[in-house]
Amino acid sequence: MDSFLFYNISKPVNVTYEEPRNELTIYFKPLAIFHFFPEVSLSSTADHLENFKPYPDYQSEIQDLLKMNNKDEQANILENYLISKLFSPKLEMIQDILQKAEEGWKLNDIAESMGISRQYLHRTFLKYMGKSPSLYKRIHRFRQVTSSLQTNEKFISLSHENSFFDQPHFNREFKALTGVVPTIFFKNINDSKDMLWLFV
Incomplete structure (x- = not known):
């Protein structure tokens, strides 16, 4: 079973298949992935992780899910599996940075409002966003x-x-x-x- 985590895509991606594939795709909004995979490490010099297996039972659980034909049941079991791994990391700083960035704040103003250097803001952003x-x-x-x-x-x-x-x-x-x-x-x-x- 192949498992990939894509995270640093900076161009629109159009995915097409020549034939049907049995796969699961999970889409996380910014920072959400750290609530389920807190040990994940993103890099600004790469765009994905290969052989993504964050838990000892991950591969066997996903393989069982891929054998299921009922998509609604499959989605429910996947959701329950992820909820069982739910974690509450301390993300207040990066959440604040992200919110201000989305509101259009200038980076210098974000750093100044938080009492941090622009360099530290940049490093923190790269760590959690990969870009x-x-x-x-x-x-x-x-x-x-x-x-x-x-x-x-x-x-x-x-x-x-x-x-x-x-x-x-x-x-x-x-x-x-x-x-x-x-x-x-x-x-x-x-x-x-x-x-x-x-x-x-």
Whole structure:
């Protein structure tokens, strides 16, 4: 059984299969993974961990789950398994940093408000997020735009609402992250199933 943890993806990922695969995918929002796998160590120089087996019983439990045909029952058992591993780490500092970053605070202002150096903030962010604060802020803003798309707003409105200087700035930033302009990107994704994860 192969088990991977992907965590430092900075470009949208489109996964396609040539044939059906029997697999489980668990998506954690930022910091949530540390409540279930507190010993996990993220690196800013890699994008995934191979042979991810965080507990002695992990492999056997997942293999049993993969044998199940009833997806609802499979989801319930997986949820119960994860709840059995639930842990309450002390994440108050990084949670505060993350919240301020998502609110658009400048990094110097975040560091000053918390009484820490910018270098320490940067190291802490890399440890828990696997990416720099500035890259995370760019990705967060991008995700806000993609979720706003469901309201059928014009791109120019989206650019202003998400703190881009103007639409050309929005287009440049969008292309830098996705490799394509917004019109092409949104034309080629399916956002109807609430599975537009895009970044980890």
